[in-house]
Amino acid sequence: MKDLHIYNTLKRKKQKFEPINTPHVGMYVCGPTVYGDGHLGHARAAITFDVVFRYLKFLGYKVRYVSNITDVGHLENDADSGEDKIQKKAQLEQLEPMEVVQFYTNRYHENMRNLNVLRPSIEPHASGHIPEQIELVEKIMKNGYAYQSNGSVYFDVLKYNNEHNYGVLSGRKVEDLYETTRELDGQKEKRNSFDFALWKKADKKHLMHWKSQWSEGYPGWHLECSAMGQKYLGEKFDIHGGGLDLQFPHHESEIAQSVAAYGQEPVKYWMHNNLITINGQKMSKSLNNFITLFDLFSGNSDLLEKNYSPMTVRFFILQAHYRSPLDFSNEALKASEKGYLRLMKAAETLQKLTPAKKSTIKVAEIISKATDAINDDFNTPIFISVLFDAVKIINSVNDGKETLNAADLKKLQEFFSSYTHDVLGLLPLEKSAETDSDLTNDLIKTILEVRLNAKNNKDFTTSDLIRDKLLELGVLVKDKKDGFDWEIKKS
RNA sequence: GGUGACUUGGCCGAGCGGUUAGGCACUGGUCUGCAAAACCAGCUACGGCGGUUCGAAUCCGCCAGUCACCUCCA
Numbered sequence: 235m236k237d238l239h240i241y242n243t244l245k246r247k248k249q250k251f252e253p254i255n256t257p258h259v260g261m262y263v264c265g266p267t268v269y270g271d272g273h274l275g276h277a278r279a280a281i282t283f284d285v286v287f288r289y290l291k292f293l294g295y296k297v298r299y300v301s302n303i304t305d306v307g308h309l310e311n312d313a314d315s316g317e318d319k320i321q322k323k324a325q326l327e328q329l330e331p332m333e334v335v336q337f338y339t340n341r342y343h344e345n346m347r348n349l350n351v352l353r354p355s356i357e358p359h360a361s362g363h364i365p366e367q368i369e370l371v372e373k374i375m376k377n378g379y380a381y382q383s384n385g386s387v388y389f390d391v392l393k394y395n396n397e398h399n400y401g402v403l404s405g406r407k408v409e410d411l412y413e414t415t416r417e418l419d420g421q422k423e424k425r426n427s428f429d430f431a432l433w434k435k436a437d438k439k440h441l442m443h444w445k446s447q448w449s450e451g452y453p454g455w456h457l458e459c460s461a462m463g464q465k466y467l468g469e470k471f472d473i474h475g476g477g478l479d480l481q482f483p484h485h486e487s488e489i490a491q492s493v494a495a496y497g498q499e500p501v502k503y504w505m506h507n508n509l510i511t512i513n514g515q516k517m518s519k520s521l522n523n524f525i526t527l528f529d530l531f532s533g534n535s536d537l538l539e540k541n542y543s544p545m546t547v548r549f550f551i552l553q554a555h556y557r558s559p560l561d562f563s564n565e566a567l568k569a570s571e572k573g574y575l576r577l578m579k580a581a582e583t584l585q586k587l588t589p590a591k592k593s594t595i596k597v598a599e600i601i602s603k604a605t606d607a608i609n610d611d612f613n614t615p616i617f618i619s620v621l622f623d624a625v626k627i628i629n630s631v632n633d634g635k636e637t638l639n640a641a642d643l644k645k646l647q648e649f650f651s652s653y654t655h656d657v658l659g660l661l662p663l664e665k666s667a668e669t670d671s672d673l674t675n676d677l678i679k680t681i682l683e684v685r686l687n688a689k690n691n692k693d694f695t696t697s698d699l700i701r702d703k704l705l706e707l708g709v710l711v712k713d714k715k716d717g718f719d720w721e722i723k724k725s
Numbered sequence: 726g727g728u729g730a731c732u733u734g735g736c737c738g739a740g741c742g743g744u745u746a747g748g749c750a751c752u753g754g755u756c757u758g759c760a761a762a763a764c765c766a767g768c769u770a771c772g773g774c775g776g777u778u779c780g781a782a783u784c785c786g787c788c789a790g791u792c793a794c795c796u797c798c799a
Contacts, residue, residue: 266799279799319797401728404794410727411795428795455797477799482728484798508730509799514791518798553748554738559731559792566737569749576748579762615739619747629763633756694758701760712762719762 238293240473241557241611243481243504244403248611253472254502259295260471261287262463262501264480265357267304268338269319272345273524274547274562275477275510275517281548281659282507282556283475284351285612288657300466301354302459303342305335305361306442306452318452321441331441335361345527348544350659356466360458364444367453367461370495371432371446379494383423385435385449391428394490403489403504404482430487432457456487463500464492474501478508479516507556512537514561525562539564542571545661549574552614552658573622578663579721580625581650583632590637595627597642601649614658621654634715678709682718685711 238251253259263283266276287299305320324331346353360367371387374380379394380387391400395408411428431454436443443450453461463471469492476485485504492500509516517524525535533541542550550570554560600620607616624646630636638646654660681700688696701711704720712719 264799267797273799275799277799282799405728406795407727478730479794479798482794483796507799509793511792516793516798520796520798550737558738561737563737565749569737571749573748583763613739615748616746619739622747626764630765633764635764689758692758698759705761710761713757713760714762715756721762 236606236609238289238609239611240503240505242502243506244501249503251503253295254470257295259290259297259473260467261290261297261299261473261475262459262467262471263299263301263354263474264459264476264484265301265303265354266342267319268335268342269323270338270519271526271528272342273517273519273526274530275524276342277345277349277527277547278510278551278556278560279475279477279507280346280351281349281551282612283505284659285552285614285657286473286475286505287352287354288659289608289612292652292657298356298467299354300356300358300463302462303335303339303357303359304455304458305332305339305359306455306458318440318442321439324441332361335359341528348527348531349548350544350661352659358462358466360453360462361442363458363462363465364453366465367457368433368444368446370457370461370464370491371448371453373495374432374491377494379490380432381425382448385451386423386431387433387448387454388424388429389432389454389487389490389494390425391430391490392426394494398490398493400486400490402499403486406482406486430454430456430483432491456484456491459484460488460491460495460500463488464496469496470498470500470502472501473503473505475505475507478506479518481506508559510560510562512562517562540568542567546571546574549577549618549660552660553618555611555613555615557611574660575663577618577621577625577654578660580628581654581662584628584647584650587628587631587638587643589640589643591639592637593639593642594636595631595638595642597638597645597649600624600627601645604649604653608653608657617653617658621650624650678704678720682711682720686718 239248240251241248261283263279266272283299283301287297290297320331320334324334327334329337343353371380374389375382375387378390380389391408391411394400400406400408408428412426433446433448433451433453435449435451440452443452463474474485474488489499489501492498509518511517512523512525515521515523525537527544527547529535529538530542530547531544546567550567551560553570553573600623604617604620607613607620610616627636627638628646631638655662681704685697685700688694688700704711708722710721712721
């Protein structure tokens with residue numbers, strides 16, 4: 235594929251990506267609710283759309299990427315029905331709600347930095363956009379799609395559905411929703427069970443609330459994305475992303491709110507990433523089977539056999555297509571770790587290759603195969619498989635079995651660094667402090683020259699002793715035809 | 726109950742009617758004084774039963790199993 239194609243959930247097919255106002259692209263992605271640490275599932279969403287963001291920029295688009303921080307807290311439906319998540323956590327930890335919010339926001343950012351996820355252009359907080367949300371509720375009411383009941387405001391789904399389609403995104407039919415909605419707080423105030431809150435009156439114990447003409451309360455949970463998306467990206471923008479589990483009712487309701495307020499659907503391309511499963515079940519906070527990113531990086535969990543570096547995790551996620559479910563297992567992570575190391579070592583080798591007179595490899599073919607893959611709805615697993623084809627070539631050239639001319643070598647080097655680093659966001663292997671030190675490098679080199687000398691004199695006792703001693707120190711010696719190479723092993 | 730998705734070799738994971746995806750593991754070989762690294766080769770699968778087709782992992786039907794959404798969730 236020459237042009238970028240994106241699978242649009244709204245149309246249920248891949249479509250050529252054509253921005254509404256080229257070269258500008260507006261993209262909105264539902265961000266985390268900051269009442270706890272992020273887990274592998276959050277990483278998948280963040281990395282999926284990070285690659286989208288990176289690739290669009292790489293293609294030359296001017297992208298405004300907005301991703302919200304949900305800090306208002308919304309209804310939680312377990313035994314403590316009606317409690318606000320952030321409020322609950324605040325009481326538990328005896329903190330100010332905003333202190334909880336700040337704490338977990340900081341930790342989320344730390345995780346994202348480790349995963350090499352670029353910060354969005356704008357990262358708006360729901361709590362900082364209460365007036366905008368109130369204004370949106372007013373608009374929807376004025377247009378007749380909402381009603382007030384006991385201090386709360388609800389969206390009139392039935393009325394909306396008569397004129398539009400509540401279900402365009404998720405394929406649901408309102409008739410089918412009658413029997414399937416369970417008893418929720420405030421159910422009796424609604425005309426229909428599937429009506430959703432735009433504004434909710436806060437009870438006395440509720441810590442987070444704001445003044446409005448209807449009541450002292452807080453905004454409904456679909457509202458912030460509609461309000462902030464519209465504020466920063468306009469009434470209609472290009473891409474809206476999020477996890478598959480947000481498709482209904484969250485995104486469906488967002489569409490309804492925007493149509494009710496502005497008379498048009500807010501988004502051209504809807505993208506949904508699939509979920510991470512563990513033992514075949516989705517990883518989620520409510521099922522309590524999640525592994526936080528901090529645990530993953532430190533290895534501190536009964537589910538983990540060891541720790542995995544952020545880049546291993548990133549690579550693991552990119553090895554599956556974003557619309558497929560991805561099952562977590564230690565075996566899979568370990569396989570990704572090895573693969574990532576091999577890929578990055580080849581990237582290092584590539585920089586050291588010397589050009590030959592002519593090429594025995596068709597570099598352009600490889601590059602076009604790879605770009606086709608990423609243009610085909612961000613097919614990173616295929617893309618990576620092509621990278622591994624290139625790894626074979628790089629190693630063969632390094633072994634003198636294949637050759638690349640100067641132009642091809644340069645092409646391949648540029649391709650590797652731009653796509654691997656800029657688009658996929660994979661960082662090169664971390665250099666420990668030692669490797670960066672010239673003195674250490676020179677010392678190792680000197681020692682290995684001594685060893686080479688011993689080897690040439692067939693003094694293998696000495697040469698093996700040096701090799702073993704260096705290995706004990708964490709330096710892995712790799713003999714080559716005409717000398718040696720080494721790497722500092724990570725523990 | 727309604728809606729949608731999935732079932733691929735030891736493991737992970739692509740595939741969208743006809744070419745070996747790829748990674749990891751394993752086995753054999755090349756290289757090496759021996760190793761390591763690297764390279765080469767092998768292991769060649771598509772839940773079951775039918776159907777369409779010259780040809781199906783890929784389309785259709787039935788059966789079995791798994792999952793997701795319908796409640797906050799990435």
